[in-house]
Amino acid sequence: MHEVLEELGVRADLLAPQQLGELDELGYCRFDDFLTTDQVGVALGEIEALLAAAGARGGTLHLKDLLESGEVFDPLWLRPQLLAAVRHLLGPEFRISAMHYRAGRPGLGGQEQQTDTAEATGPGRWRVCNVIVALADFTTENGATRVVPGSHLDYGFVPPRGHEDHPEQVLLLGRAGTAWLVNSHLWHSGTANRSSTTRHAVLTGFNRRCGTTAYDVQPSDATIERLGSAAYLLV
Template identity: 35%
Template sequence: MNTLPPIIQPFLLRDNEKAFLDKHGYVSLGKILDEAQLKTVRDRIQALLETEGKNAGAELLDSPHIRHPKEEGADRLADLVNKGEVFDIFYTHPRVLAGVAHVLGQQLKLSSLNYRAAIPSRGHQKLHADWHKTVAPDKYQVCNTIWLLDDFTKDNGATRLVPGTHRSGILPQEELADPWATHPDEIIIEAPAGTVVIFNSHTWHGGTNNHTDTPRRSIHSYFCRREQPQQVNQQRYIRPETYQRLSDDARRILAVNQP
């Protein structure tokens, strides 16, 4: 049975955006968050970092898919679904959902909603894909969206991608002598704060070093096919007050029942 929530409207992604995403493995949707929204999100993030302290991101410790949830080179927060209505847009925005559905098909769900900030002098990651094996183009399993809370530049730890590698049939660990090194074909995402970039998570990608004196902040809404386990078990963590606040569409995207 087709359980596509009405909020997922594939026509909201333009033909040229679909073609670019298919070919390169990523596409920018431009600036979606305005300055007022950015300030509200940043303020809430800062409050959470101060409140959670050393326990920030602890929900990821329950995930069987993450080997090192407490990344030394970055500040993390997890389970943002339950941490304020301000975060609802990150997994319900129709244009973003249209892009994710183009990669995964209509039967998708949110896997996790996390914050990551590359801290000064840190943040570099090896090139990796977010799936353990290669898949056929019509069988993609995971798709990520990066919401830029700061301008992304070559100096401040912006994400790097190797375009087209989602179609290569090769995992980076099989091909690269040093996945930490700069790849000759990699591009750096450079865009203003408020921008959203969708990328097929089978595309080789990773963070870069932040050479500035301030954190480079972003939120990742990460999606998977409906039959896959979630990175953060949304049903386990859903709070009654969150569930009551959400629309039926949002509940279906989270794949949660009443707690």
């Protein structure tokens, strides 16, 4: 994987010291202007078409396997700076586990705080992380993701009951096109959408290769051909 990441332009110096410190101490870091306004619009247009084709309904909208939908979603993960941050957390032997769309409709979308793995581990041994890309502004009212900074290092952490707030939780707030890489050992969840509009986001999960499963759907020949050497991050 070293050669693949090098070919993709992944270097440690792509990350600011502040981002490295935040990943280690807080459990997440932020990428402002990760997508342009045009890229956000193109991604949302494709998502609307996919939702219509799927006849998607329900309080929280979901779409899976977005990597199979063509190059429109590649900019949401195939970025040297982001992959450098993933490597900082997981080491060089990692792969994508899933890429999906999640959107809480008005009045819905709240979750209990959770981690994405029950395995207790620590620095140098993290297993999973997620990049959250906002395709709508993340606000205090529309169901932004909440995290409890530093809880990935607190093995005695006691989550609040149900959907209650934690006194140290932080909302991930930002304009459409902002992204956050979150250590999935961090306690986090979506919050209820109290606005009148749908909150759109795409999440891409990454796993350390050792002891984990591969990308949840075997990539098609067309996807492998499109991604070239980057396809090694899917298998």
